[in-house]
Amino acid sequence: MTAKGYAGAAARRWAVAEVSRRKVRSCNLPLDTEGRPLTVAEMYGMNTFNQRAMKEKLPKEVYHKLQQTIRHGKKLDISIANTVAHAIKEWAIEKGATHFCHWFQPQTGLTAEKHDAFLSFDEEGTPIERFSGSQLIQSEPDASSFPSGGMRATFEARGYTAWDPSSPAFIMEATNGKTLCIPSVFIAYHGQALDQKAPLLRSMEFLNKKALELLHLFGHGTATRVVPTVGPEQEYFLIDKAFYYLRPDLLLAGRTLVGARPPKGQELEDHYFGSIKDRFLACMQEAEIELYKLGIPVKTRHNEVAPNQFELAPIFEEANVASDHNQLVMETLRAVAFRHDLALLLHEKPFAGVNGSGKHNNWSMQDSDGNNLLDPGKTPDENLQFLAVLGAVLRGVNRHAGLLRAAVAGAGNDHRLGANEAPPAIISVFLGEQLHRILDLIEAGGITRETSEQQIIDLGIAKLPEIAKDYTDRNRTSPFAFTGNKFEFRAVASSASIASPMAVLNGVVAEALGEVTDAIRARTAKGTEFKTAVMEVIREVIKETKKVRFEGNNYAPEWVAAAEHRGLPNLRKTPEALAELITPTAKKFFAASGIFSQEELEARYHVRLERYNKDIEIEIEAMKEIAKTLVLPAGFQQQGLLADAIKNLMALEKSSGTSVAFNSGPQLQQLKTISDLISKLITDLEAFESSSAKAVAEEDIQKKARAFADQIVPAMADLRATCDRMEEAIADEFWPLPKYREMLFLT
Ligand code: ADP
Numbered sequence: 001m002t003a004k005g006y007a008g009a010a011a012r013r014w015a016v017a018e019v020s021r022r023k024v025r026s027c028n029l030p031l032d033t034e035g036r037p038l039t040v041a042e043m044y045g046m047n048t049f050n051q052r053a054m055k056e057k058l059p060k061e062v063y064h065k066l067q068q069t070i071r072h073g074k075k076l077d078i079s080i081a082n083t084v085a086h087a088i089k090e091w092a093i094e095k096g097a098t099h100f101c102h103w104f105q106p107q108t109g110l111t112a113e114k115h116d117a118f119l120s121f122d123e124e125g126t127p128i129e130r131f132s133g134s135q136l137i138q139s140e141p142d143a144s145s146f147p148s149g150g151m152r153a154t155f156e157a158r159g160y161t162a163w164d165p166s167s168p169a170f171i172m173e174a175t176n177g178k179t180l181c182i183p184s185v186f187i188a189y190h191g192q193a194l195d196q197k198a199p200l201l202r203s204m205e206f207l208n209k210k211a212l213e214l215l216h217l218f219g220h221g222t223a224t225r226v227v228p229t230v231g232p233e234q235e236y237f238l239i240d241k242a243f244y245y246l247r248p249d250l251l252l253a254g255r256t257l258v259g260a261r262p263p264k265g266q267e268l269e270d271h272y273f274g275s276i277k278d279r280f281l282a283c284m285q286e287a288e289i290e291l292y293k294l295g296i297p298v299k300t301r302h303n304e305v306a307p308n309q310f311e312l313a314p315i316f317e318e319a320n321v322a323s324d325h326n327q328l329v330m331e332t333l334r335a336v337a338f339r340h341d342l343a344l345l346l347h348e349k350p351f352a353g354v355n356g357s358g359k360h361n362n363w364s365m366q367d368s369d370g371n372n373l374l375d376p377g378k379t380p381d382e383n384l385q386f387l388a389v390l391g392a393v394l395r396g397v398n399r400h401a402g403l404l405r406a407a408v409a410g411a412g413n414d415h416r417l418g419a420n421e422a423p424p425a426i427i428s429v430f431l432g433e434q435l436h437r438i439l440d441l442i443e444a445g446g447i448t449r450e451t452s453e454q455q456i457i458d459l460g461i462a463k464l465p466e467i468a469k470d471y472t473d474r475n476r477t478s479p480f481a482f483t484g485n486k487f488e489f490r491a492v493a494s495s496a497s498i499a500s501p502m503a504v505l506n507g508v509v510a511e512a513l514g515e516v517t518d519a520i521r522a523r524t525a526k527g528t529e530f531k532t533a534v535m536e537v538i539r540e541v542i543k544e545t546k547k548v549r550f551e552g553n554n555y556a557p558e559w560v561a562a563a564e565h566r567g568l569p570n571l572r573k574t575p576e577a578l579a580e581l582i583t584p585t586a587k588k589f590f591a592a593s594g595i596f597s598q599e600e601l602e603a604r605y606h607v608r609l610e611r612y613n614k615d616i617e618i619e620i621e622a623m624k625e626i627a628k629t630l631v632l633p634a635g636f637q638q639q640g641l642l643a644d645a646i647k648n649l650m651a652l653e654k655s656s657g658t659s660v661a662f663n664s665g666p667q668l669q670q671l672k673t674i675s676d677l678i679s680k681l682i683t684d685l686e687a688f689e690s691s692s693a694k695a696v697a698e699e700d701i702q703k704k705a706r707a708f709a710d711q712i713v714p715a716m717a718d719l720r721a722t723c724d725r726m727e728e729a730i731a732d733e734f735w736p737l738p739k740y741r742e743m744l745f746l747t
């Protein structure tokens with residue numbers, strides 16, 4: 001497939017023709033030895049070194065030690081490393097793998113891998129396959145080009161990857177071979193985190209410690225570990241590859257920088273949950289097979305609100321594994337889409353005026369006995385613990401709302417948060433009417449030391465389980481909503497790794513859990529009866545966090561004013577959101593939780609801000625190119641068309657033989673309209689070139705980001721408006737860029 005030989009509008013027509021000829025692609029199902037297609041249960045996890053494979057390949061004793069490591073988040077016992085490595089190698093080679101790699105997640109939002117062959121030679125020079133314990137545990141990829149925020153001066157550029165046994169090793173299949181991938185953390189010489197995973201793991205440790213203390217205080221002595229659980233719902237777009245290739249903006253920036261809205265958009269709401277077109281369905285099914293093989297529990301698929309927009313949701317898993325798996329979901333979707341001649345768009349706002357994409361992170365905590373800490377229990381006692389945990393979540397979110405906002409910040413999400421389709425940049429919590437009312441009651445209830453079980457029941461707390469089940473009225477506009485037994489953090493960016501938002505959420509809740517435990521202990525130490533102490537602490541937290549609870553419509557313009565009145569931060573753009581990372585409160589929090597040292601935090605801040613700047617710089621370049629080389633030439637063609645027609649007309653009018661007077665005035669007006677647009681675009685573009693050059697040249701990255709957010713992004717939107725008016729005025733046969741209606745409605 002190539003548009004070679006075609007340019008301009010001809011290339012666009014070629015793309016339309018190409019798309020009309022597409023066939024639905026079928027894929028090969030994995031087969032058993034008799035050639036029978038495997039069922040989902042049979043293929044599930046066949047490419048992961050999971051518990052089943054471990055049990056089969058490892059000596060019993062080693063298997064148990066490894067399980068301990070995984071289940072309790074312990075360090076790998078070095079004495080078993082060689083045995084484990086040998087078993088993984090045998091398993092991988094049996095599956096056809098020739099290479100291995102440490103698979104890690106630098107701060108680029110993507111994953112990274114450097115492949116090494118198993119190939120080695122023995123003393124006689126005979127080729128053998130070798131993979132040692134040390135190769136399994138650690139590797140030094142010399143990955144000096146990854147962003148480090150200045151933590152690694154190049155003379156000390158060594159970065160190390162280290163196996164994270166809590167995430168299973170897996171085999172990545174490519175057309176001509178297979179690679180064993182070992183999920184790893186990426187750290188600098190002195191142990192500083194350079195990736196997404198290390199801080200997430202640290203936050204999980206912190207949460208484990210604080211949550212266990214609370215559980216033990218409530219008398220649950222049997223729990224030995226608490227993990228955060230996450231189910232990320234992934235939204236995405238698919239458009240035909242032929243259109244994608246003809247859109248420099250999609251190719252470079254991931255979103256359309258110009259493009260007039262089609263006459264039909266999502267008004268009819270005929271796409272949401274509609275039947276999935278066969279070509280897309282075929283792509284999803286193939287992706288799901290790949291994901292099943294990797295042991296990723298993909299559960300639901302459906303059309304989303306916008307045309308060509310979809311969602312995929314897995315069953316929730318431990319945060320660290322869910323985070324790795326979400327990266328694999330995004331990569332697999334991209335790769336499989338490509339095979340189906342489709343391009344995957346993960347950007348938060350690929351099409352202006354059309355619904356954007358997010359990634360709802362369903363989040364809760366689970367103990368080693370299988371209890372969900374956000375599940376209101378069946379007895380008033382359990383309800384009390386639930387309320388204490390809920391209080392901690394409220395406190396964490398209320399205190400660190402800015403940090404949660406920072407965790408989801410990025411150039412793409414700036415287009416989404418605050419538009420009338422996504423939760424606003426204001427972080428608030430939705431609890432549902434009944435739970436909200438119960439908290440109000442507790443607050444007003446004047447709980448005394450003598451509070452009896454009956455009183456607690458009277459407050460409606462005993463009814464919590466039923467209340468929790470009834471969340472039909474749940475609010476779709478809230479950025480952080482309680483949905484029965486978990487919270488749904490809806491502001492997460494569709495293209496981003498979930499590791500960073502989840503690390504912040506784990507951390508802020510853990511901090512508050514610790515405080516709640518301490519406050520209860522302090523009271524009981526002074527002789528307060530346990531339940532009374534708990535109720536007093538809960539009441540205190542409810543009072544303190546009242547301002548972060550909001551049950552109304554988060555899209556309503558009134559909410560912006562009301563939130564400001566309440567003192568909630570409204571960090572609309574990335575530069576101010578990221579600044580939250582380095583406030584004194586944030587620094588203290590990150591250091592105390594062990595998630596980031598001061599040095600790491602500064603580095604992170606720089607990497608994130610620079611990423612924002614780079615994203616905008618790419619958009620600036622793409623915008624200039626599109627306006628100059630595609631939009632303006634089409635404008636001149638249109639102008640020529642009109643000018644020629646009018647010239648001919650006037651010549652006729654003037655010629656002695658014509659007695660008819662042509663009314664050329666309105667036609668001249670049309671010529672003037674397009675000429676004005678062309679002139680405006682040229683003038684604005686010149687101004688943009690100088691203002692953007694000035695902003696790009698700014699050396700202070702904070703000032704640069706500010707200039708981008710305040711001047712350059714709005715200037716690009718203005719340029720776009722002119723281009724879009726031109727698109728509407730220019731003959732279809734001259735317009736070179738695939739139009740919205742083609743990208744979103746032709747398949
Ligand atoms: P929705 O109506 O939003 O689709 P679902 O109940 O289907 O709600 O859940 C959506 C996501 O929430 C799924 O990924 C699901 O696995 C996840 N989820 C359910 N329970 C939990 C939990 N305890 N912790 C984290 N995620 C959860």
Ligand code: MG
Binds near residue numbers: 233360488
């Ligand atoms: Mg949801």
